[in-house]
Amino acid sequence: MTRQIVLDTETTGLSAEGGDRIIELGCVELLSRKLSGNNLHLYFNPERDSHEDALKVHGISNEFLKDKPRFAECVKDILEYLQGAELIIHNAGFDIGFLNKELELVGLPPLATYVDRITDTLAMAKEMFPGKRNSLDALCDRLEVDNSGRQLHGALLDAELLADVYINLTRGQDALLIMDDAPEGEGGVRVAAVDLSALALPVLAANEQELAEHEDLLAQIDKSSGGKTIWRTC
Structure with a gap:
């Protein structure tokens, strides 16, 4: 069964290398492209204040985060949850950069070590809709995903919206079984071979x-x- 995790983070600012930290992690699990309900949602004490511009985006106050656990206290559970899954992230470079920095701070290898692969829906959208706005809000509007409840950015809400966006971006794939070890067809698409030799089709004259x-x-x-x-x- 294919396991995918749609992931989003909120941070204190824009620069992981400059000392900004993750304050919220939201993950939504898809099993065979369907929501399983096995989600992960955590807030973290970043041990620093959020930048004013970041506060305007996510609205998560410094006071609210003071009694939350540090990322290091939750890292084991996070990695166990993500283990072996395909990660689906919008603008993946941003979130992965922050997650890798958090792992580095606790002496662990990069996130790619633990997961199967990482899919960037922003890159997918740019290829499908070149020259158009491809923010999460823009994609929700274009693909008719209801984002009326999104007043501020929130990691879990954004992950839930992105799950719907991803399903719509890849709508044709739910009727096509794609396998890594299947024969390669035209266009480089690997399609599972189906044995029809035992199937008796009735002939109606x-x-x-x-x-x-x-x-x-x-x-x-x-x-x-x-x-x-x-x-x-x-």
């Missing part, structure tokens, strides 16, 4: 009335074309 109606329809088409229909001239 047309009755006399149906054959007569079919012949009459062909005759009418032939008459309209001046006797130039292919099935009459071949």
